[in-house]
Every structure is written in C-alpha cells, then in structure tokens.
Amino acid sequence: MPLNIIVCVKNTPTTNNVGVDSATGKVKSAGLTYAMNPFDEYAVEEAVRLKERVPGSTATALSAGPESSEGVVRDAIARGCDGAAFVSAADLDVNNPFATSYALAQAIKKLNEQKPVNVVLFGKNSSDGNSGVVGAEVAAWLDWPGIISVKKIDSIDEKSATVWRMMEDGTDVIKTSLPACLSTVKEINEPRLPSLKGKMAAKKAAVPKWTLADLGIKPEDLSGALSAAVVARSSPPPSRPAGVRVEGASAAEKARKLVDLLIERKLI
Amino acid sequence: MANQGTLVVALTQRGRLLPSTYELLTCGRAIADAAKEPLAAVVLGAKASQFAPDLIARGAEKVFVVEHPALENFNDELHAKAVGGVVAKEGLARVLVPGSVAGKSLAARLSVALKAGLAADASQVHLNSSGLKAERGQYSGNIVSEVEFRSPVQIATVSPMAYPRAEAQAGRTGQTVAVPFEPGPARIEFVSYQPEESSEVDLTAAERIVSGGRGLGTAEGFKLIREFAQSIGAAVGASRAVVDSGWIAYRHQVGLTGKSVRPKLYVACGISGQIQHLAGMSSSGTIVAINTDAACPMMEIASISVVGDLNELIPLIVAEIKKRKGAPAAA
Structure with missing residues (x-):
C-alpha cells in the first residue's frame, strides 16, 4: 500500500553568526538571508527515499511562517517532494516551538482529512531556535506516537514502522504503529541536491496556502495559551576570561x- | 491553589540511573531553596525503587517511584503519562528533565499534555522574584536567550554537565511514595538494544575531553590523542575535518553537526577552532589549546594555550602527567 508522507521544513537564516540589538534584546534580522534548515534536508531526503521504496507513495512538504518563507516548501519539491502546503502566518513566532508545533499539527489534521497520513518526518532541530522538540510536540498534539533521533527507517508499511533510535549509549530498535511522527538525525542518509526537473516542478507547483484562522487558531491563542514559554530577551554569550x-x-x-x-x- | 514545588525527573536507561540526574538535583535543590519548598523527584523504570535512597541522599526530600516493566525502555507516551500523572496529582509547578534523547522526547510530550511551557536544553534554570527563568543557547550558542514562563506548570530540559553532580550526604532523610501505574495499550513496542561497540566514555557526560584535529597531520597521529586522553581519564573528541577524513568514527565528533559538550576540561590539539566546532564546546569550563598557529581562533578563546608541535609536545605532556600523577586517573 502506498504511503502518504508529510515532511515538515523550516526556513532559517543561512548563518548562525547573528547579532543582538542590545536595546531591545532581540536578534538583528536585517540583512539575513534564508534557506531550508540544513537538518531538514535529511528529513526531505528520507521522505523521497520512502516514496521510492514504496511505489505509489506521495511526499508533501509543510511549513509555517511569514509569507516570505513560502520558498522553503518549493525547495522541498525541487528536492523530490510531490507537493506542498504552506501556513502563511506573519504573527507566528517560529522560534516558539509550542505555537509552531500546534500550527503544524492543525495543518496536518487538515491534510489527514483529505487523505489519511501515514508518517510525518522532521529534522533534528532548527539551526536558529535549536530546540529540537517540534516533531515530538506535533506528535503529542495529534495524539500520535512520536520518536526522535531516528537514524534508520528499517521497515515500513501503511500500518507500522520499525526504526532505529540513536541513543547516547547505542541504538534502540523500536516498532511503532502508524501514523506517527519521526524526527531524524543526519546519520539517516546523504541528501541529494535539487534536480533540474525538480526545480521546474517547484516553480510550477500550486501550493495550497492556509492562514492561522483557516486552522482555527485565534490571535488570542498565540498571545495566550500558545505563549506558555517565551524568550524575554537575548544577549551575546558571556565572553570567556582572557587566557x-x-x-x-x-x-x-x-x-x-x-x-x-x-x-x-x-x-x- | 496555585501549583507549587519542584520535581526532578530521574530516568533510568539500561537499568541504571542517568548520571545527569545528579546534576538536576543540584539545579533543583537551588530552586527549591529559593522557593522555600521541598524538592521532589520521580524515578521511572522496571526496577526503580532501588534508586530512591540515593536520590534522597543527594537532596530529594520526597521520591515518587513509578515502577513497571513497561517503563524499562523509553517510550514517550508511557513515560509522559507516568510523569504527567505525578505532576497533576501533586499540583507541582516546576519540572526538570535531563537533556538526553529520552528526556527531550519526554519533555515535549509532557509540555503538550500539561499545556506547560518548555525551555529545551537550558544551560541554567533559576528562580527569581518574577518566577522561573531558563537560559538557553540559540543560533548554535551565538546568542543566549532568557526564557520566561506564563503557564502554571513549567518544564526545562537541562543540558548535560551544565550543573555539578549533587553529592550524597549522610543523614538526609526523605519520603518514598510508590505510584501505581497502568500503562494501557502501547502503540510503540521496544524491539531491541544494540550497545555502542566501544566502551569509551560518553562524550556528553565526560568531565574531561581531549580532542584532535587536522594539526595532528595523519591518522596515525590520533594515537597520541588516545594516549593523552587515557593519561587523564578523558573521553576522545575530534573535529569534523578528521572525522570526514576517516581518522576516527563520527560518534567522536564535537561541534554543530556532532555532539555538544561542556566538560570541566577540554583540550583541543591541532584544532584551529572553526565556528562550527566552537559551537559544540565553547561552554567548556577550562579550554586548553595546543597548536602551531598562535593566532588561530581556538588559541584566542583558550583559557590556557601552548604554541608548539603536537608530535613533540603530547608525549612530553603524557610522560610528565604519569610522573606526577602515577597511574591513569579513573574516568
């Protein structure tokens, strides 16, 4: 049976070398360029490999963020995904994993209603926020099993998957029922570069776009319950004492x- | 009544308590003292009750024991159900979770189940007059962000080695409470565990690390790093360049795409200090850099730097250590 695969991706700054505005305590975003979070490239590659493994399967990329970040799902199409969906949400703090995971989960519910989802893939963490909890939180919002640190999808059918979880002291082999959310690590594969054919497809693809309102998320949810933990202010790391x-x-x-x-x- | 009290989550892995549990007890003790509240711990596992006396000796005043065969290996749903049950029943406010693979997976699930704010990989968690604050790195440690909480229950996963390990003190007493647990139908089934083939020290939990880079010249040169590490009971680390060259296995890689470490002592041998490497180790206590290039970034950030040839210096250093310290120290 073919699989319906979703892969979540994030548009992140291409550098980690960011400054902080000392007056506001916020990251200086002027002049930053963005691309797909490098860790998500592994998740996209795995989605495409699963598609190749199980004939007839489809891989759909999903992202949430400001309108300007829609290109990241097209990049996933260029890398081999069949299609994409995008949550256009200027008000969503994409470095608040709690709110981001909720928005993604609501979007996955929508996709699941259109066609039952078997597996949702994530990267290890984002290169900007660094939390690494969005995949596990999406699983929790959906009340699906969640496994992080996945370095191999050993076997998979539409009902279950056996995966290898990289632990500090070795590897756990786990069998999970599907649908489930799997967060990958970079050992899982070696991502390919976007193909010319893929880039053409990415350009032409019609990407459905949803707002937070379409997903039933109100502004007061964002400022209220979904802001359970927020960054009050940021600063450069303390400098090390002279050596x-x-x-x-x-x-x-x-x-x-x-x-x-x-x-x-x-x-x- | 508002939630109150601090809970340390003590996870077992392969039947042993995670060593970072003791670090959480240090962190939790300070928070509990600041709040003038007792410190609680919850220990989970197939045979969890045996750890209660140790947790009490190291600072917990009340230990909840959730003992069940289904908790032998980590399962995000079951572990979150067990911890969430204790937090809800006891009306606890603050939950400290190890920053391990299992801990992070658990904390995420718990966060949604309890509608609780979560700060992941915190390097510091403390209580001040306006509430719980967590410091965590973003952009690979290039900025430090202070997280504040707005939910009744507040969760932080704490990075390994961010706090010293709480020592056992004789005479401490506490209460042990057995918590009944009904796992229910499981959607995740544990199949097997494949241990790491080497018995080498886990980098993320190491107090001392000796790392080697390109400056060693050849794969053969890496022997010196192992000897140096062995002489001081340290784990072996490496830069990405030498891992990519096949001199040493990936699990030794420190940095952005490898492991994040914060040992008390980090010795960087022939590592110039590219930003990706620094991102994984710049929170170390003392950084020693040994390099021929006196002006490279690693030498700039080092607490102690030595300019010189590794092939000449390391054997001399190891000989000196053996002379002064005798037999190799325990890891």
Whole structure:
C-alpha cells in the first residue's frame, strides 16, 4: 500500500553568526538571508527515499511562517517532494516551538482529512531556535506516537514502522504503529541536491496556502495559551576570561608548565 | 491553589540511573531553596525503587517511584503519562528533565499534555522574584536567550554537565511514595538494544575531553590523542575535518553537526577552532589549546594555550602527567 508522507521544513537564516540589538534584546534580522534548515534536508531526503521504496507513495512538504518563507516548501519539491502546503502566518513566532508545533499539527489534521497520513518526518532541530522538540510536540498534539533521533527507517508499511533510535549509549530498535511522527538525525542518509526537473516542478507547483484562522487558531491563542514559554530577551554569550599562554625555552619546559597549571587548577 | 514545588525527573536507561540526574538535583535543590519548598523527584523504570535512597541522599526530600516493566525502555507516551500523572496529582509547578534523547522526547510530550511551557536544553534554570527563568543557547550558542514562563506548570530540559553532580550526604532523610501505574495499550513496542561497540566514555557526560584535529597531520597521529586522553581519564573528541577524513568514527565528533559538550576540561590539539566546532564546546569550563598557529581562533578563546608541535609536545605532556600523577586517573 502506498504511503502518504508529510515532511515538515523550516526556513532559517543561512548563518548562525547573528547579532543582538542590545536595546531591545532581540536578534538583528536585517540583512539575513534564508534557506531550508540544513537538518531538514535529511528529513526531505528520507521522505523521497520512502516514496521510492514504496511505489505509489506521495511526499508533501509543510511549513509555517511569514509569507516570505513560502520558498522553503518549493525547495522541498525541487528536492523530490510531490507537493506542498504552506501556513502563511506573519504573527507566528517560529522560534516558539509550542505555537509552531500546534500550527503544524492543525495543518496536518487538515491534510489527514483529505487523505489519511501515514508518517510525518522532521529534522533534528532548527539551526536558529535549536530546540529540537517540534516533531515530538506535533506528535503529542495529534495524539500520535512520536520518536526522535531516528537514524534508520528499517521497515515500513501503511500500518507500522520499525526504526532505529540513536541513543547516547547505542541504538534502540523500536516498532511503532502508524501514523506517527519521526524526527531524524543526519546519520539517516546523504541528501541529494535539487534536480533540474525538480526545480521546474517547484516553480510550477500550486501550493495550497492556509492562514492561522483557516486552522482555527485565534490571535488570542498565540498571545495566550500558545505563549506558555517565551524568550524575554537575548544577549551575546558571556565572553570567556582572557587566557594565559604557557611559555618556555623548550618543549619539555612547556609540557612541565602546562601539567603544573592543570594540577594547580585541579583539572587532572 | 496555585501549583507549587519542584520535581526532578530521574530516568533510568539500561537499568541504571542517568548520571545527569545528579546534576538536576543540584539545579533543583537551588530552586527549591529559593522557593522555600521541598524538592521532589520521580524515578521511572522496571526496577526503580532501588534508586530512591540515593536520590534522597543527594537532596530529594520526597521520591515518587513509578515502577513497571513497561517503563524499562523509553517510550514517550508511557513515560509522559507516568510523569504527567505525578505532576497533576501533586499540583507541582516546576519540572526538570535531563537533556538526553529520552528526556527531550519526554519533555515535549509532557509540555503538550500539561499545556506547560518548555525551555529545551537550558544551560541554567533559576528562580527569581518574577518566577522561573531558563537560559538557553540559540543560533548554535551565538546568542543566549532568557526564557520566561506564563503557564502554571513549567518544564526545562537541562543540558548535560551544565550543573555539578549533587553529592550524597549522610543523614538526609526523605519520603518514598510508590505510584501505581497502568500503562494501557502501547502503540510503540521496544524491539531491541544494540550497545555502542566501544566502551569509551560518553562524550556528553565526560568531565574531561581531549580532542584532535587536522594539526595532528595523519591518522596515525590520533594515537597520541588516545594516549593523552587515557593519561587523564578523558573521553576522545575530534573535529569534523578528521572525522570526514576517516581518522576516527563520527560518534567522536564535537561541534554543530556532532555532539555538544561542556566538560570541566577540554583540550583541543591541532584544532584551529572553526565556528562550527566552537559551537559544540565553547561552554567548556577550562579550554586548553595546543597548536602551531598562535593566532588561530581556538588559541584566542583558550583559557590556557601552548604554541608548539603536537608530535613533540603530547608525549612530553603524557610522560610528565604519569610522573606526577602515577597511574591513569579513573574516568
């Protein structure tokens, strides 16, 4: 049986080297360029590989964010997805995982009504917010099983999947019923580059667009219950105290002085 | 009545308590003291009750034990159900969860179930006059953000090694409460566990790490890193460049696309300090850099730097350590 695969992607700044406006405590966004979150490329690739594994399957990319980030789902089409859906939400704080996961879950419900979804894939985390909890939260909102840190989808049919979960001390092999949400890690595959054919398809694709209102999300939800944890302010990391250089006439003297310092500071 | 009290979530993995539990007890103790409330812990597992005395000795005043065979291996739904049940029944306000794979998965599920704000991978969690605050890195640690909460229940996952481990103190007493648990039908089934083939120290939980980079010159040169690490009971780390070159396995990679670490001592040997590498280790306590290039970024941020040739310096350093410290220290 073919699978209906959804893959969630995020448009993120192409650099991590961002500044903070010291007056407002907010990240300076002027001049930043955006592209698909690098960790999501693995999720998109896995969606396309699943599609290739199970004939007749479809992969649909989904993202939520400001209108300007719609290109990220087209990029997913260029990378092999069949289609996409986009939640155009200028008011959504895309670095608030609680609100973002709720919006994505509402959109997935809509897609699920059109055609039952089997699996939803996510990247490990976003390169800007870094939380890595959106996939697991979407699973919770949908009341579907959720597995994070997935490094292999071993077997899959429309009812269940056996996956490998990378843990700190090894690998867990887990069988889950479907539908389920799986958050991938980069060991799962090696993403391909967008193809020319894919880029053409991306340009031509008709991408359904929903607003938060279409998903039943009110402005007061965003400012209320969905803002359960918010960033009050940001700052540059504290600078490290100035270091000392170990000097010496010979390598042996330097080695001795270094070991002296490490013992003195009770580090070894 | 408003929710109150702090709960440390003690997860077991392969029948053992996660070592970061002790770090959460340190963090939780400070919050509980600031709130003038007792500190509670919940321990989950197939054989969880055995850990209660240890949690009490290390600072928990009340330990909820959820013991059930279904909790032997991590299952996001079942673990969230067990912890969520305790939080709801006891009306607790603050929940501290390990920043491990299981902890993060659990915290996300719990956050939605309890409609509770979640700060993931916090490097610091504290209570001040306006409530609970969590500090966490964004943009790979290039900015630090302060998270505040607006929900009655507040959850943080705490990065491994962000706090020192709470020590056991003789004479501490506390209450142990067995919590009945009915798992219900499970949609996730645990099949098997494949341990890491090496018995090497887990990088994210290591107090000392010695890392090697391109500056070692050859794959053979990496032997020096292992010897150095062994001499001080450290885990072995690596830069992406040498992992990509096949000198060492990916699981040793530190940085943006590898592991995030914050040991007390990080020794960077022949690592120039590209921003991606720094993102994974710049929160370390003391950074020692050894490099021929005195002006590279790693030498700039290092607490202690040594200019010189690794092939010459490392054997001398290891010999000096052996002379001064005797047998290799335990990890």
